[in-house]
Amino acid sequence: xxxxxxxxxxxxxxxxxxxxxxxxxxxxxxxxxxxxxxxxxxxxxxxxxxxxxxxxxxxxxxxxxxxxxxxxxxxxxxxxxxxxxxxxxxxxxxxxxxxxxxxxxxxxxxxxxxxxxxxxxxxxxxxxxxxxxxxxxxxxxxxxxxxxxxxxxxxxxxxxxxxxxxxxxxxxxxxxxxxxxxxxxxxxxxxxxxxxxxxxxxxxxxxxxxxxxxxxxxxxxxxxxxxxxxxxxxxxxxxxxxxxxxxxxxxxxxxxxxxxxxxxxxxxxxxxxxxxxxxxxxxxxxxxxxxxxxxxxxxxxxxxxxxxxxxxxxxxxxxxxxxxxxxxxxxxxxxxxxxxxxxxxxxxxxxxxxxxxxxxxxxxxxxxxxxxxxxxxxxxxxxxxxxxxxxxxxxxxxxxxxxxxxxxxxxxxxxxxxxxxxxxxxxxxxxxxxxxxxxxxxxxxxxxxxxxxxxxxxxxxxxxxxxxxxxxxxxxxxxx
Amino acid sequence: xxxxxxxxxxxxxxxxxxxxxxxxxxxxxxxxxxxxxxxxxxxxxxxxxxxxxxxxxxxxxxxxxxxxxxxxxxxxxxxxxxxxxxxxxxxxxxxxxxxxxxxxxxxxxxxxxxxxxxxxxxxxxxxxxxxxxxxxxxxxxxxxxxxxxxxxxxxxxxxxxxxxxxxxxxxxxxxxxxxxxxxxxxxxxxxxxxxxxxxxxxxxxxxxxxxxxxxxxxxxxxxxxxxxxxxxxxxxxxxxxxxxxxxxxxxxxxxxxxxxxxxxxxxxxxxxxxxxxxxxxxxxxxxxxxxxxxxxxxxxxxxxxxxxxxxxxxxxxxxxxxxxxxxxxxxxxxxxxxxxxxxxxxxxxxxxxxxxxxxxxxxxxxxxxxxxxxxxxxxxxxxxxxxxxxxxxxxxxxxxxxxxxxxxxxxxxxxxxxxxxxxxxxxxxxxxxxxxxxxxxxxxxxxxxxxxxxxxxxxxxxxxxxxxxxxxxxxxxxxx
Numbered sequence: 013x014x015x016x017x018x019x020x021x022x023x024x025x026x027x028x029x030x031x032x033x034x035x036x037x038x039x040x041x042x043x044x045x046x047x048x049x050x051x052x053x054x055x056x057x058x059x060x061x062x063x064x065x066x067x068x069x070x071x072x073x074x075x076x077x078x079x080x081x082x083x084x085x086x087x088x089x090x091x092x093x094x095x096x097x098x099x100x101x102x103x104x105x106x107x108x109x110x111x112x113x114x115x116x117x118x119x120x121x122x123x124x125x126x127x128x129x130x131x132x133x134x135x136x137x138x139x140x141x142x143x144x145x146x147x148x149x150x151x152x153x154x155x156x157x158x159x160x161x162x163x164x165x166x167x168x169x170x171x172x173x174x175x176x177x178x179x180x181x182x183x184x185x186x187x188x189x190x191x192x193x194x195x196x197x198x199x200x201x202x203x204x205x206x207x208x209x210x211x212x213x214x215x216x217x218x219x220x221x222x223x224x225x226x227x228x229x230x231x232x233x234x235x236x237x238x239x240x241x242x243x244x245x246x247x248x249x250x251x252x253x254x255x256x257x258x259x260x261x262x263x264x265x266x267x268x269x270x271x272x273x274x275x276x277x278x279x280x281x282x283x284x285x286x287x288x289x290x291x292x293x294x295x296x297x298x299x300x301x302x303x304x305x306x307x308x309x310x311x312x313x314x315x316x317x318x319x320x321x322x323x324x325x326x327x328x329x330x331x332x333x334x335x336x337x338x339x340x341x342x343x344x345x346x347x348x349x350x351x352x353x354x355x356x357x358x359x360x361x362x363x364x365x366x367x368x369x370x371x372x373x374x375x376x377x378x379x380x381x382x383x384x385x386x387x388x389x390x391x392x393x394x395x396x397x398x399x400x401x402x403x404x405x406x407x408x409x410x411x412x413x414x415x416x417x418x419x420x421x422x423x424x425x426x427x428x429x430x431x432x433x434x435x436x437x438x439x440x441x442x443x444x445x446x447x448x449x450x451x452x453x454x455x456x457x458x459x460x461x462x463x464x465x466x467x468x469x470x471x472x473x474x475x476x477x478x479x480x481x482x483x484x485x486x487x488x489x490x491x492x
Numbered sequence: 493x494x495x496x497x498x499x500x501x502x503x504x505x506x507x508x509x510x511x512x513x514x515x516x517x518x519x520x521x522x523x524x525x526x527x528x529x530x531x532x533x534x535x536x537x538x539x540x541x542x543x544x545x546x547x548x549x550x551x552x553x554x555x556x557x558x559x560x561x562x563x564x565x566x567x568x569x570x571x572x573x574x575x576x577x578x579x580x581x582x583x584x585x586x587x588x589x590x591x592x593x594x595x596x597x598x599x600x601x602x603x604x605x606x607x608x609x610x611x612x613x614x615x616x617x618x619x620x621x622x623x624x625x626x627x628x629x630x631x632x633x634x635x636x637x638x639x640x641x642x643x644x645x646x647x648x649x650x651x652x653x654x655x656x657x658x659x660x661x662x663x664x665x666x667x668x669x670x671x672x673x674x675x676x677x678x679x680x681x682x683x684x685x686x687x688x689x690x691x692x693x694x695x696x697x698x699x700x701x702x703x704x705x706x707x708x709x710x711x712x713x714x715x716x717x718x719x720x721x722x723x724x725x726x727x728x729x730x731x732x733x734x735x736x737x738x739x740x741x742x743x744x745x746x747x748x749x750x751x752x753x754x755x756x757x758x759x760x761x762x763x764x765x766x767x768x769x770x771x772x773x774x775x776x777x778x779x780x781x782x783x784x785x786x787x788x789x790x791x792x793x794x795x796x797x798x799x800x801x802x803x804x805x806x807x808x809x810x811x812x813x814x815x816x817x818x819x820x821x822x823x824x825x826x827x828x829x830x831x832x833x834x835x836x837x838x839x840x841x842x843x844x845x846x847x848x849x850x851x852x853x854x855x856x857x858x859x860x861x862x863x864x865x866x867x868x869x870x871x872x873x874x875x876x877x878x879x880x881x882x883x884x885x886x887x888x889x890x891x892x893x894x895x896x897x898x899x900x901x902x903x904x905x906x907x908x909x910x911x912x913x914x915x916x917x918x919x920x921x922x923x924x925x926x927x928x929x930x931x932x933x934x935x936x937x938x939x940x941x942x943x944x945x946x947x948x949x950x951x952x953x954x955x956x957x958x959x960x961x962x963x964x965x966x967x968x969x970x971x972x
Contacts, residue, residue, distance in 0.1 A: 040611060042561045044568075045598065046589075050611055051559035053626060060557060077540060079531035081522045082600075082631055082647050083584075088524075101591055104563075106600070109526075109584040110635035118525065120562075120586070120600075131520060131530055140822065146533060151562055151631065155590035167562050342620065 015354075020289045025233040030161070032283055035354045036292040039161045047159035047166030051276070054355060055162075057300035058279055059169060063149065065202045065298070066171060066274065069194045075145040075173060080128050082151070083118035088126040092252040095125065098219025102154045104166075120153040125220065125245070125271055128174045129253030136176055136267060138258050143186065144176040152275075162280035163237075163492050170275035176255060176267045180246070183268035184223075187244040190272045191225045195240035203278065204295035204410040205229045205285045206417055207239055208438075208487060210463025215447045218271075222246030228462045228487065230417040231284035234437035236462045236489040239281050242272035280492070285413050290381045292356030295409050296402035303335040303398055304357045306348045308364030321368045328395050333402075353378065358405050359398060379405050379412075421487075427453075430476050434459035434490055441476035443486040449477050453488070462487045495834075500769045505713045510641070512763055515834050516772040519641045527639035527646030531756070534835060535642075537780035538759055539649060543629065545682045545778070546651060546754065549674045555625040555653060560608050562631075563598035568606040572732040575605065578699025582634045584646075600633040605700065605725070605751055608654045609733030616656055616747060618738050623666065624656040632755075642760035643717075643972050650755035656735060656747045660726070663748035664703075667724040670752045671705045675720035683758065684775035684890040685709045685765045686897055687719055688918075688967060690943025695927045698751075702726030708942045708967065710897040711764035714917035716942045716969040719761050722752035760972070765893050770861045772836030775889050776882035783815040783878055784837045786828045788844030801848045808875050813882075833858065838885050839878060859885050859892075901967075907933075910956050914939035914970055921956035923966040929957050933968070942967045 014020050017035045019027040033039050038055030042048040051059060067077075083106060090096045103119040121127065128146075136144060153167045173190060177183040191209055199205050207227035217224035221243040229239045249255070250266045259265050286293040296302050307322050309315040322337055329335050336357075338348050345362070352360055362374040373394065377385035389397055420437025424430045433439035434457050443461070445453075454460050464486050472483045494500050497515045499507040513519050518535030522528040531539060547557075563586060570576045583599040601607065608626075616624060633647045653670060657663040671689055679685050687707035697704035701723040709719045729735070730746045739745050766773040776782050787802050789795040802817055809815050816837075818828050825842070832840055842854040853874065857865035869877055900917025904910045913919035914937050923941070925933075934940050944966050952963045 040614070042611075044565050044610060045561040045563050045607075048561040048563070050561070053556035053558045056558045057556065059559075076533035076537065078533045078536045079539075079649065081525040081528040081530070082633070083525050083528070085524050104586045104589040104598075106584045107587045108597070110637070111581055117588070118584075127525075130524060131522075134520070153562070157590070169559065 015290055015350075018289055018291065021232060028289070029280075029284060032287050032292055033161045036356060038279070038283075038292070041161070045166070047156055049161050049165050051169070054300075055279060058282065058294065058298065059276055061298045061300055062203075062278055063171075065198050066194065067149075069198055070147050070171070070173065073189060073193055075147045075175075077149065078146045079148055079150070080124055080131065082121055084121050084124070084127045086117045086119050088130065089119060091126060092220045092248055094248075095220035095252075099123065099154070102156065104153050104155055121150070122152055122154045123271075123273070124148065124150070124152075124172055124174065125249050125269075126253070129249045129255060129269070132174070132176055132267075132269070133253045133255045136255055136257050139178050139260055142176055142178045142257060142267065143182060145173075145186075146175065147171055147173040160280075162276055162283070165276075168276045170273050172271060172273040175270045176250075177269070178257065178259065178265070178267065180244075180268050183244050183246075183270050187223070187225055187242045187270045187272070190242040190270075191227065191240075195242065195272075195274060196227050199227060199229070199239050199278070199281075200410070202295070202297045203282055203285075204297075204406055204413060205239065205281060206410065206414040208463060208465050210465040210487070212241070212463060213447070213450060213461040213486070215450050216460060216462075218243045220245060220248050222248065226463050228489075229281055229285060230413075230420060230438060230489075231281070231492065232416065233284075234420045234435075234489070236438065236487070236491040237277070237281045237284065238462070238491065239278060240272070240274040243270060245269045245271060286379075286409050287356065288381065291354035293378055293409070294356040294358065296358045296406045299334065299356070299358050301334055301336045301357050302402055303329070303333050303359045303361060304352045305335065305337045305361045305363065306345055306352070307337070307339060308345050308362055308367075314365050317368065318364060321363060325363070325373070325391060325394065329398075332395060333398060349376075353381065358402060361398075375401070377401070377405060379408055424476060425474070427477055430459070430488055431457050434488055437489065438462070439476075439488040440485055441488065442473035442482050443477070443484055444475035444480040444482035445477045453477065457488075457490075459488045459490050462489045462491060495770050495830075498769055498771065501712060508769070509760075509764060512767050512772055513641045516836060518759070518763075518772070521641070525646070527636055529641050529645050531649070534780075535759060538762065538774065538778065539756055541778045541780055542683075542758055543651075545678050546674065547629075549678055550627050550651070550653065553669060553673055555627045555655075557629065558626045559628055559630070560604055560611065562601055564601050564604070564607045566597045566599050568610065569599060571606060572700045572728055574728075575700035575732075579603065579634070582636065584633050584635055601630070602632055602634045603751075603753070604628065604630070604632075604652055604654065605729050605749075606733070609729045609735060609749070612654070612656055612747075612749070613733045613735045616735055616737050619658050619740055622656055622658045622737060622747065623662060625653075625666075626655065627651055627653040640760075642756055642763070645756075648756045650753050652751060652753040655750045656730075657749070658737065658739065658745070658747065660724075660748050663724050663726075663750050667703070667705055667722045667750045667752070670722045670750075671707065671720075675707050675722065675752075675754060679707060679709070679719050679758070679761075680890070682775070682777045683762055683765075684777075684886055684893060685719065685761060686890065686894040688943060688945050690945040690967070692721070692943060693927070693930060693941040693966070695930050696940060696942075698723045700725060700728050702728065706943050708969075709761055709765060710893075710900060710918060710969075711761070711972065712896065713764075714900045714915075714969070716918065716967070716971040717757070717761045717764065718942070718971065719758060720752070720754040723750060725749045725751060766859075766889050767836065768861065771834035773858055773889070774836040774838065776838040776886045779814065779836070779838050781814055781816045781837050782882055783809070783813050783839045783841060784832045785815065785817045785841045785843065786825055786832070787817070787819060788825050788842055788847075794845050797845060797848065798843060801843060805843070805853070805871060805874065809878075812875060813878060829856075833861065838882060841878075855881070857881070857885060859888055904956060905954070907957055910939070910968055911937050914968055917969065918942070919956075919968040920965055921968065922953035922962050923957070923964055924955035924960040924962035925957045933957065937968075937970075939968045939970050942969045942971060
């Protein structure tokens with residue numbers, strides 16, 4: 013029986029997603045502000061967990077945070093040719109302020125390469141100032157026509173790293189360090205989402221980049237979601253904004269820059285990777301609440317006995333588990349079970365008078381809804397058991413997502429096979445086509461090259477489209 | 493001898509402040525974006541420490557974070573009469589987006605009561621939904637004419653809490669809880685800045701509030717700085733945005749709301765409370781770096797001996813102290829001493845070959861520049877000694893600031909005395925004047941009522957301006 017308020021995935025995946033967002037109370041539509049959402053407390057708490065995990069890794073790899081202006085003089089956007097083409101059509105413009113028309117409009121940052129480039133050109137003087145390794149947590153705005161909560165919203169939250177290096181090699185090393193040690197590590201280990209690391213094709217790369225790397229995840233409908241990007245910007249922005257340094261031979265050189273970002277889109281990836289027809293599923297390491305305790309009682313006498321047992325039981329959880337005790341009196345246990353299932357809390361612990369007599373509790377795993385995930389365990393050693401179970405759930409979610417991706421990925425040798433495969437998942441194939449070929453394929457199949465995986469085959473093969481021999485494989489898929 | 497690049501306070505306090513901001517590398521002027529600054533890594537790290545301290549307290553008092561849109565339909569601002577008067581003249585307006593003129597402009601939030609009020613009216617239905625206790629970390633924008641780094645910038649960063657309650661009493665309790673347990677507690681204990689808690693006068697209260705409470709600090713030039721405000725908004729915004737709930741008797745009632753905020757202005761308060769003519773001074777609990785180790789050596793052989801000792805010494809600091817080892821080879825110890833003094837690191841540890849022989853190190857306290865703060869101590873037990881010293885410095889900074897404030901606060905009985913006292917600090921006096929009286933005093937003295945302190949005298953006295961008998965005392969001062 014489908015859960016009230018949640019359209020089953022098999023029936024309408026797109027509606028299922030919107031239902032989860034609403035039923036788990038993650039976001040509200042900001043109808044009065046075009047294409048925006050309100051990040052409600054339950055949704056924002058997930059973003060805070062994502063921020064912590066990423067910020068730790070960003071700092072552990074030698075970066076520091078800073079904050080640059082929200083507004084960018086419109087003319088700045090024009091300084092890098094590809095960049096202006098990519099972003100100019102979708103900016104919001106501030107044309108009046110303090111009651112007066114402005115001589116030059118500002119745009120609200122769609123991304124900050126240009127404004128940060130301006131300051132870096134002032135700050136960088138000598139090779140001793142390099143590398144410059146700065147990250148920013150910020151809101152950005154892109155005036156999108158078709159929006160969907162978390163996945164594509166006019167305003168969204170993100171981090172954007174911007175670094176400056178003396179050589180191309182250093183910039184490339186940075187770009188890949190972020191891809192591996194920050195993004196892939198975080199998304200796989202904390203969010204339990206397996207990703208494919210790869211290079212973007214020319215058609216899909218960031219406007220103004222030399223090379224864009226990405227991590228791509230598969231959603232439960234077989235479509236790809238770009239979960240993070242790391243760009244080697246070459247000397248493009250250094251030339252546009254005059255970021256130069258004096259090298260050890262006292263010669264002035266253009267610097268090499270990188271930029272990299274992940275956004276609140278990751279919340280969308282989280283939902284579409286793990287959740288089910290019962291509601292949201294959050295991996296334990298990321299979950300703001302890992303364990304919810306639902307006390308069971310029928311009257312005040314039972315209540316006081318049960319609540320006392322709950323206090324005793326949870327006393328040693330502090331600092332070890334993130335937990336909530338749901339002692340709301342006006343709601344039935346059944347209502348509470350349903351609510352915490354919807355909200356994706358990894359483990360539910362139920363305890364009533366009979367459990368207390370027996371010295372046990374009932375445990376329900378969110379990743380295995382229904383009887384299968386329910387068990388009765390002794391109260392003795394419960395904290396260790398829960399800690400171990402959380403880790404088990406974390407691994408189980410990752411394995412399930414990985415298995416799903418593998419089951420929905422296939423090697424294809426012909427264009428017909430490709431067309432069929434992108435209906436159900438990722439098509440891996442040899443590729444020696446042009447950007448024009450890729451555009452044609454997109455028109456015909458709605459699939460694009462998601463990435464050129466860093467893991468490449470040893471032997472050559474024939475391009476799925478042109479038949480040319482090549483050693484390069486790519487992943488084609490429809491994407492969010 | 494004045495430090496290079498820093499104007500002594502006695503010579504020009506205002507220039508001293510700007511010099512500290514620049515020399516400690518806290519911020520850069522964003523000349524290309526009117527009235528904005530870049531929060532450079534050193535400055536932003538202080539903001540991160542402030543955020544952590546406040547966020548912990550905000551959550552410990554039962555609040556959760558969320559995120560609302562940056563843009564507000566311009567018409568929303570008009571819905572509360574005092575609010576529009578206060579903020580409409582200083583907003584930035586988005587009139588174009590996605591290449592088209594907008595039918596209705598948006599304003600960039602100067603504060604979010606209106607947009608959040610809109611959503612609260614949707615979310616609040618029953619008394620069971622109350623209290624609603626939400627906080628937001630965000631950037632806001634007010635088109636200021638005269639700006640100064642951190643103290644007043646067009647764009648700034650802050651947190652803004654917005655809560656909804658069933659009764660006036662609940663709203664008042666919330667307003668004061670934030671004032672005491674979040675703001676005063678954080679600013680006094682972590683930032684070592686003593687504050688006076690009080691109520692704003694009618695003239696100075698938040699546009700749209702019933703009552704505004706504040707914490708006021710004294711800067712080293714005797715002027716006041718409002719370090720945080722907490723507003724009981726009464727039913728003003730509930731009426732403007734139709735925030736109603738059904739009570740237990742099934743009657744529809746207007747709710748009571750509050751809002752409260754502190755901003756990156758606190759960084760300005762930090763600088764002007766503790767810093768000296770040598771540079772920035774940061775209280776240890778807030779300091780991103782608490783201890784800096786400067787190894788002393790003249791050649792490679794000495795370097796390897798010293799660095800080995802440094803590694804041994806600092807091994808047990810991890811997790812106990814926030815420290816940096818300054819092993820840059822291209823700079824002299826003297827240069828490094830100067831730089832860390834400028835940047836306000838609370839303790840410097842120097843260690844060279846002779847110290848190693850003697851089993852000692854040299855310690856320099858930032859709060860006592862020169863010989864006075866320097867001592868030689870054994871390496872044995874160093875970690876405990878440093879931990880204790882950090883706490884001692886924290887207390888010393890608080891005491892020094894408190895003594896300064898007390899020395900620069902005086903009770904005044906006549907308007908002439910008031911005029912003299914506001915030249916040097918806070919004037920405490922009985923007050924029974926009107927808003928018109930207050931405006932006249934401001935025109936004549938540039939001083940305003942900073943607050944009506946919560947601590948009030950037991951006996952009555954005569955108003956400093958009107959001569960009327962009253963039991964109410966206020967603080968007059970010039971303010972930032």
